Amino acid sequence: MNKALEILKERGFYAQCTDEQGLSDLMDKGPVTFYVGCDPTGPSLHIGHMVPFFALRHLRKAGHIGIALIGGGTARIGDPSGKTEMRKMITYEQIDQNVETIKAQLDKFIGFDGKTAYSENNKDWLADLNYIDFLRDIGSCFSVNKMLSYEAYKQRLERGLSFIEFNYQLLQSYDFLRLHEKHNVQLQIGGDDQWGNITAGVDLIRRKLGGTEELNAQHNVFGLTFPLITRSDGKKMGKTEKGAIFLNEEMTSVYDFFQYWRNVADPDVEKFFKLFTFLEIDEIKQICAGNINEAKERLAYEVTKEIHGKEKADSALAGAKAAFSGEGDKTQMPTVEVAKAELDAGLGVLALFVKAGLCASNGDARRLIQGNGASLNGESLSDPTLKVTAANLDKDGEMVLRAGKKKFCRVVFK
Structure with missing residues (x-):
């Protein structure tokens, strides 16, 4: 088997292939141009979207040419695959804005050099299609019976599938045709929910x-x-109580991004190392054979470095060490500012936890404290009526709050 395909299999990037031996033979002959698509239906990619783009980088490293297709045209409809209900429609202007944002995110991760990797936008050929001509030329090639046999449509038919979504498969197929004609694209990659398309x-x-x-x-x-x-x-994967883990730092802070990976379950560590880092398999196995907490910390650092860069990964690691061991730089922890006047007046501890974003309400903060899940500067809190004053400041004139085992916040008074 072709080496690039072996790497994808070994690292977990393999579910189905239309013709494995044929693709292997083609890759052995020289560079293959391939593409992976994503629809800009939101203002940021989340980490789940990134799986095919990690695969893109592996294939690119093996000498193949990758195209990231951003669906500025298909996003106007929305892909029903894997969805239990129709996507909420957004304006064309918002889609165009999302395209630019996501293109920048992918450029940062992939590095579009115009030779071995570049981006396309299917709005360029879908936006002005003549519907009658499209139906005659493309629609005539599709069997409705066959389309309804695909799992994506079967699931949605039980709940309701709109006609606009039913067209999606035709448009994605047309993307492949256009890219094949324009760039000699010979391979499309994607999640297994895209198999039918x-x-x-x-x-x-x-x-x-x-x-x-x-x-x-x-x-x-x-x-x-x-x-x-x-x-x-x-x-x-990539979901928390707060929602998806986004690449946009305003939607998911770098610290929270780091902590997501730091807190994955033990059985997931090696699998996520293979999928979301570029460390060699032997090194991954060696890391995972050691201390599991050190392995998780390394996983968090490596993924954060790939998505946000080394400098921000270093800062997140320092903040995590400060929060959990007191050894790092606590200025890199999640931080909120509170008016010093509130401290001087005697600030209720419940209100303080709410201001820090560690609790949604005073009631949540009260239950946290009564359940022995809260601490201030490393000391457990037991009195929900406590008034926090300057006497509770640490040597730096600050406070570090903890909610549960994994949530921390540094409070600065100004």
Whole structure:
């Protein structure tokens, strides 16, 4: 098997392939141009979106050429795959803005050099399509019976599938056709929920451009999907009580991003190392064979470095060490400012935990303290009526609050 495919399999980026041996043979002959798509239906990618883009970098490192297709056109409809209900429609202006934001996020992670990796926007060929011509030229190649056999549509039919969403597969297939004609793209990769859409694109290219043995060979294209990544408890990877783990620092702080990886379950550590870092397999196994907490800390650092850069990863690590061991730089911890006048007047401890963002309400803070889950400067709190004053400041004139085992906040008074 081709070495690049072996790497994808070894690291967990492999669920199905339309023709594994054929793709392996093609990759052995030289660089293959491939693409992976994402729809800009939100203002930021989350970590779950990044699985195919980590695979893109592995394939690129192996000498292949990757295209990130940002769906400025398909986002106007919304992909029903893996969704229990229709996506909320957003304005075209918002979609265009999301495209630019997501393109910047991917450029930072991938590095679009215009030679081995670059981006495309399917708005360029979808926005001005003539619907009648599209139905005659493309729609005639699709069997409704076959489309309804795909799992993505089966699940949605039970709850309700709109006609606008039913068109999505035609548009994604058309993307593959256009990219094949424009860039000689021969492979589409994506999550396993995209299997139906990807194979439909493979079939469309064969129908439109094949016909003879020579043409079939010339336009032979492939699809490859990855498993949908879940945690060891069966829940979707990249989700927390607060929601998804976003790349946008205003939506998920770098510290919280780091802590997500620091707190993954023990059985997930090696799997996530393989998927979300570029460390060699032997090194990963060596790390995971040692102290599990040190392995988690290394995982958090490596993933944060890949997404946010080394400097911010260093800061997040320092903040985590300060919070959990008192050894790092506590200025890198999540920090809030509170008016010194409130401290001088005697600030209720319940209000302080709410101001710090560690509790949603005074009632939550009261239950936390009564359950022995709160501390101030390392000392457990037991009195929910406590008034915090200057006497509670540490040597730096600050406070470090803890809620539960994993949530910390530094409070600065000005």
